Structure formats: structure tokens, C-alpha cells
Amino acid sequence: MSYRAPVEQIQFMLRHVVPFADVAATERFAEATPETADAILNEAGKLTSNVLAPLNRNGDLTPARLENGVVRSSPGFADGFRAIAEGGWVGLAADPEYGGMGLPQALNMAVADMMSGANLALQLNPLLTQGQIEALEHHASDELKALYLPKLTSGEWSGTMNLTEPGAGSDVGALTTKAERNEDGTYSVTGQKIFITWGDSDVTENVCHLVLARLPDGAKGTRGISLFMVPKLIPDENGKPGRANSLKVVSLEEKLGIHGSPTCVMSFEGATGWLVGAEHKGMAAMFTMMNCARLGVGMQGVGVAEAALQQAVAYAQDRNQMGQIIQHPDVRRMLATARAEVFAARAIGLACATAIDMERATGDRDHAARAAFLTPIAKAYGTDVGVRVADMGVQVHGGMGYVEETGAAQYLRDVRITPIYEGTNGIQAMDLVGRKLSDGGDAAMRLLDEIFDGAKAAHHDHPDLTDPVLQAAETLREATQSLLERDLTLRFAGAVPYLSAFARVLGAHYHLRAARHGGGAHVALARVHILRVLPRAAAELQEALAGLDDLTALQDAHLAGDFAA
Incomplete structure (x- = not known):
């Protein structure tokens, strides 16, 4: 099966789930009208589905190679990158003074989502270039900007x-x-x-x-x-x-x-x-590049998850074992849960991008704090979902997923790097409970207030869905307050499950928004997330508050399997 860019899903999300309309209403991003956004997403969909996706298997089977000191790219990759560059996609969010389009990061991340699903190995090139553009825009001298930014923005240089x-x-x-x-x-x-x-x-x-x-x-x-x-x-x-x-x-x-x-x-x-x-002062400039890349990597996880899920659904519809296996309850559970998590991860990433856009357009510190808080969640949850869904895709294919013929294994092999690079997901979680809670939990509580308000607004139409969200949000608030009373070492011991729980609650919040605006299919998908994914947050928060004693009681030798030590 070939990859189909999820253009309509992203368009719906920008209209109804994340505050992209607020971004387009600012003076800085006034050109990002609904018509412009739709045109960009449609063109990106054509590029990714028709040009980049057909090259994906080439990259896997014929890797880049080093010959006489020069790296030779996989077959077709040069043409694929040329299409990216000539379409202006590298400079989508870059400064117009140096040839960029100056459009919102929300659109740029939506395109990154589609490019990653089509061809992750190739998408990494413009992702790193965009991060470098960001660092130079903020930190380089005027002379360096004038020399390098036009070439990087155009895709002539990487x-x-x-x-x-x-x-x-x-x-x-x-x-x-x-x-x-x-x-x-x-x-x-x-x-x-x-x-x-x-x-x-x-x-x-x-x-x-x-x-x-x-x-x-x-x-x-x-x-x-x-x-x-x-x-x-x-x-x-x-x-x-x-x-x-x-x-x-x-x-x-x-x-x-x-x-x-x-x-x-x-x-x-x-x-x-x-x-x-x-x-x-190099770390300040490098962190600018890394923060840009971290959100981009989160969207890479979402993109590959989308592609792996599409292939798994197509296989499940074609494969007959006492009927189409897509009708088997457990296969349907896997596919439905995966679709719910892909939706949640995409929403978190785009919400983070819109917060970045609002901070740039208004200078408002609350938007900056929200963007900073959401970045490690978007990176870690997006990439964890990518791995989970790609692994599920192999499982749905059964034995055919374990052999290379179907290509299902490539998604898992490709996406497995995303929880590691640009700061491991453990580091993202420690950043969340450390730096991002150093404001006394203000940014976290503002998000939780929004979740409470959203659930209450949806209660009249969907009481069966809102009550679990309100309960989960309250448990998350209490856990956050408990973490704030602990030192960093204890926070770090529970950082990863805390981040995951926060993501699951946020995901439920965005699913509720979709249910209010999207009708039956989105209500059904929200129900899957809230009944099957959200309950895991309670267990994760219990782990997040478990402390450190049980971990330190095991010596290094015990962890190695020597219980006689």
C-alpha cells in the first residue's frame, strides 16, 4: 500500500482542535488565511504522497554510501530533495528577508508530519537545515545571516x-x-x-x-x-x-x-x-536549534505512526483468516487504539507549534511558557507513539510483518531512533519535571485549567466522556502538586511516567474538542481514547509518585542478575 498524506485530518485539527485561528488573526501571520493554509497542505500532500513516498523503500534497500570521501545518496533522493527545495518547503517558516515564506510553525510542523510519514530518512535533511536557520536567525551576526540564510532557506545548501x-x-x-x-x-x-x-x-x-x-x-x-x-x-x-x-x-x-x-x-x-x-555562549544558540528540532522529531514520530497505521489497516482489510482480520476484535482493538493515539500525538504537536507562533506574534510570556512546557511532551509522546504504532503494525501483519517483503518492519526500524536523538525521551521527561516545573507549576496548572474548562463545556453533549477526563485531570493536578513538593532526584525517578500521563490527559482534552466539532466518527474515536488509553494515566501517576527507594534497594549486581551479591 502507498502512503496517503492525511491532509483532511490535519485541516480538521487546525480548524477545530488547536487554536490556529488565533495565529492567523495576528498581524504577523495574517497571510495564513484558511485558503492559504488549505492550499499549502494540499500541495504538501501531493509532494509527499506522489514524490517522496515512492522513494522511501529505495533509502532502506540502497543506503547512502561513502565513496572516496564523498557521500552518495540513495537512488532518487537527490531528485526528491530538489522537489522539496524548489517548492520552497525548506523555508516555509523562515524569515522573508532571506527568502523564506514567514508562515506559522503550525503549518511547517504539519508539513513535517507528512514528509516524515512519506520518507523519514529524506525528511531529516530539511529538518536539520530548518533548525540551523532558526539558530542563525536568532544568534548569528548580520554578515553570517546575509551569507548563509538565503542559501539554506532556498535548499541550495544544507x-x-x-x-x-x-x-x-x-x-x-x-x-x-x-x-x-x-x-x-x-x-x-x-x-x-x-x-x-x-x-x-x-x-x-x-x-x-x-x-x-x-x-x-x-x-x-x-x-x-x-x-x-x-x-x-x-x-x-x-x-x-x-x-x-x-x-x-x-x-x-x-x-x-x-x-x-x-x-x-x-x-x-x-x-x-x-x-x-x-x-x-554556544549552548544558548544550539538550544535554539535543538528546541526547533525536538518538536520536529515529535512530528516525525507522528508521521511514521500514520504511515505504519495506514499500511496495517490496508493489510487487515485484505488478509482473510476466518474473514477479514480487521473484523477480529483484538485486531480492531490494536488499530482503533493506534488511531486514537496518533490523533492525540498530532494534536499535542500542533498545539505546541501554535503556542510557538502565538509567542512570536505577540511576545506574550504565557504563550512562551506553554510552548516550552509542551515541547518535551510533544517530542517524547509523539515518538513513543511512533514506536508503539509501528510495532503494532508489525503485529497486525503477523509473520509477514517480521519479514522484509511487506515493508512493515521498516517503519519500526526507522522510527526507533526518534525517542533517542535530539535528547532522549528520559531527558525530555526530566526537563519537564525540572526546568518546566521551576515556575512553581504555573504553566502546568494553566493547561490543566484549560482541560477542566473544556471538559465542562462538553459535559452537556458527552457526559459519559467528560466525567473520566475530569477525574483524570484532577488526579494529574494532585500528582503535579505532589511532585512540586519533592526534590529533583525524586522527581526524576518518576519523570517518564509523569510525562506520559500528562500526554494521555492532554490527548483526551483534544479528543473532546474534536468530538464537539466533528460528529460521529470523532465521538467514536474520542471514546476509544478515553476508555482505553486515558485509564493508563492513573497507573503512570502512581508510578511517578513511587519514589526512589525501590530502585536504589537493587544493587548494580542485582540488576545484572547476580542475586547472591
């Missing part, structure tokens, strides 16, 4: 993020890459980075690396890190790719999935770089 090193994964402050000042104002960057997505390719004429490194006088830890623009080819006086910089691809990682996305080990050998932002 961008990467270089954080991770062999000995410094999540602990970025442990990096060893060094930078030295040159007399001409540039810097020489030396070190090795690993896990660099699309670190080189033949689909663009230049690859621009944002590299974290430490100057000789940089303090230890993250406070002493600077960020540098280090292009593969140094631009000449006309802004064209010139001489080769002193960097190279050492190797490509052999991965579980996303084979069409070249994951590079990069070596910088006194490479020429230009400072982005202030010296020793």
Missing part, C-alpha cells in the same frame, strides 16, 4: 548540528573539540563528532556545520562552550562554494533504520570556522 562526541553524548559539557582564534577573526576548529545526520551528501552544493567547541579560555562544562559555523566548502568573495575546508567524513554508521540518511563520523582538522553568537 545544515547540520555537531554536538555529540565519542565520550560526550548527553553530557555535552564533556566535549573535547577545540577552537583557536585566528588573526583574521576566524577560528580553527579541531576535533571529532559522531552521529552527524546528513553530515555530507550529494543532494546540495554545500553542507554547513554548526559545531560546538571550546576556546582555550573556555570554562569547563557547558558554560565554556562556543558555537561555530564550519562549512564544507568555504564561500568565496561572491558567496559561492569555494575551496574545501579542513574537514572530512571518516565513516558512515551502519544503523538499525533510516538507512537513506547518512549518519556521519566527522573529523575537523583545523577547519576554518566563524563564531555564531558570543564566545562561550
Whole structure:
């Protein structure tokens, strides 16, 4: 079965479930009229369904490869990326001053959802470039903006993020890459980075690396890190790719999935770089890129879940075992639960994007706080749903899902990276209960107030659905208050189940909105979420408050299976 972009689902969600109308009503995004939004989504649907999706299997079966120091892309990927670039999709939300369309992130994330479902390995290229555009817009000098942003926005050049090193994964402050000042104002960057997505390719004429490194006088830890623009080819006086910089691809990682996305080990050998932002303040600029990418990764999970679910439904309709297996109660349970979770995860991601848009359009701190609070939830829940639904897709296919012939396994292999990169989901959860609750729980309580208000508004029409949501929201409020009274170590012990519970309650809230506006099908889907998915939140909150004693009572040797220790 071929992928069909869920254009109508997204259009419904932007009209009735998330506050996109508020975004379009602002002066900044006044051009994002319903007609414009529909046109963009329809065109993105055609691109993803007709151009990108047919290339997805090529990337899996014929991975990117390194030949004589140059990365060669999977068959058709260069043409696919050219279609993305020429359509202006890389710069959809970018600054019009540098060639972007200046449209809302909500539309950009909706397109990311569709691109990811069609071809995750290829979509990673524009995702990283968009993150780099975001970082440069906020932190780069005017000279760097003028040189790099038009090329990145047009898709002529692509961008990467270089954080991770062999000995410094999540602990970025442990990096060893060094930078030295040159007399001409540039810097020489030396070190090795690993896990660099699309670190080189033949689909663009230049690859621009944002590299974290430490100057000789940089303090230890993250406070002493600077960020540098280090292009593969140094631009000449006309802004064209010139001489080769002193960097190279050492190797490509052999991965579980996303084979069409070249994951590079990069070596910088006194490479020429230009400072982005202030010296020793590189993490602020990099976090701008990472936050953009984290929401994008959450939508990657949603997109792959959509594609895997579409294929599972089609197979269940075609496969006969005492009748179509889609009529079997357990298969129907799997498919219905998956559809409910995909809806919830998509709604959370788009709600986060609209909060980002409202903050940019108004400068309102409440919108900023909401966007910050929703980002780790959108990233973690979206990618967890992606893995769950892709795994379910294999199960629905039965034995045929375990062999490569159907392609069902590719979705699971591809999406499995999403809970890991751009900050593991455990880190997202710790961020949620740490930084995001450091306001005394204000942002969380505002969201909960909205959930209560929404359930009360829906009570007259759907009392059987609203009562469980009100009860779950109250339990979540009490758990949040309990967490606020605990130190960070105890919060961290329950962070992952707390984030999941919050997502399930939020999902119920958005399902109720859909039920009020969408009629019978959305009511039925809301009932699946509220009766089958939402009850899990209570158990997760119980785990979130379980503390640490049971975990520390088990010694390392016990965890390894040595109970005699």
C-alpha cells in the first residue's frame, strides 16, 4: 500500500482542535488565511504522497554510501530533495528577508508530519537545515545571516548540528573539540563528532556545520562552550562554494533504520570556522536549534505512526483468516487504539507549534511558557507513539510483518531512533519535571485549567466522556502538586511516567474538542481514547509518585542478575 498524506485530518485539527485561528488573526501571520493554509497542505500532500513516498523503500534497500570521501545518496533522493527545495518547503517558516515564506510553525510542523510519514530518512535533511536557520536567525551576526540564510532557506545548501562526541553524548559539557582564534577573526576548529545526520551528501552544493567547541579560555562544562559555523566548502568573495575546508567524513554508521540518511563520523582538522553568537555562549544558540528540532522529531514520530497505521489497516482489510482480520476484535482493538493515539500525538504537536507562533506574534510570556512546557511532551509522546504504532503494525501483519517483503518492519526500524536523538525521551521527561516545573507549576496548572474548562463545556453533549477526563485531570493536578513538593532526584525517578500521563490527559482534552466539532466518527474515536488509553494515566501517576527507594534497594549486581551479591 502507498502512503496517503492525511491532509483532511490535519485541516480538521487546525480548524477545530488547536487554536490556529488565533495565529492567523495576528498581524504577523495574517497571510495564513484558511485558503492559504488549505492550499499549502494540499500541495504538501501531493509532494509527499506522489514524490517522496515512492522513494522511501529505495533509502532502506540502497543506503547512502561513502565513496572516496564523498557521500552518495540513495537512488532518487537527490531528485526528491530538489522537489522539496524548489517548492520552497525548506523555508516555509523562515524569515522573508532571506527568502523564506514567514508562515506559522503550525503549518511547517504539519508539513513535517507528512514528509516524515512519506520518507523519514529524506525528511531529516530539511529538518536539520530548518533548525540551523532558526539558530542563525536568532544568534548569528548580520554578515553570517546575509551569507548563509538565503542559501539554506532556498535548499541550495544544507545544515547540520555537531554536538555529540565519542565520550560526550548527553553530557555535552564533556566535549573535547577545540577552537583557536585566528588573526583574521576566524577560528580553527579541531576535533571529532559522531552521529552527524546528513553530515555530507550529494543532494546540495554545500553542507554547513554548526559545531560546538571550546576556546582555550573556555570554562569547563557547558558554560565554556562556543558555537561555530564550519562549512564544507568555504564561500568565496561572491558567496559561492569555494575551496574545501579542513574537514572530512571518516565513516558512515551502519544503523538499525533510516538507512537513506547518512549518519556521519566527522573529523575537523583545523577547519576554518566563524563564531555564531558570543564566545562561550554556544549552548544558548544550539538550544535554539535543538528546541526547533525536538518538536520536529515529535512530528516525525507522528508521521511514521500514520504511515505504519495506514499500511496495517490496508493489510487487515485484505488478509482473510476466518474473514477479514480487521473484523477480529483484538485486531480492531490494536488499530482503533493506534488511531486514537496518533490523533492525540498530532494534536499535542500542533498545539505546541501554535503556542510557538502565538509567542512570536505577540511576545506574550504565557504563550512562551506553554510552548516550552509542551515541547518535551510533544517530542517524547509523539515518538513513543511512533514506536508503539509501528510495532503494532508489525503485529497486525503477523509473520509477514517480521519479514522484509511487506515493508512493515521498516517503519519500526526507522522510527526507533526518534525517542533517542535530539535528547532522549528520559531527558525530555526530566526537563519537564525540572526546568518546566521551576515556575512553581504555573504553566502546568494553566493547561490543566484549560482541560477542566473544556471538559465542562462538553459535559452537556458527552457526559459519559467528560466525567473520566475530569477525574483524570484532577488526579494529574494532585500528582503535579505532589511532585512540586519533592526534590529533583525524586522527581526524576518518576519523570517518564509523569510525562506520559500528562500526554494521555492532554490527548483526551483534544479528543473532546474534536468530538464537539466533528460528529460521529470523532465521538467514536474520542471514546476509544478515553476508555482505553486515558485509564493508563492513573497507573503512570502512581508510578511517578513511587519514589526512589525501590530502585536504589537493587544493587548494580542485582540488576545484572547476580542475586547472591
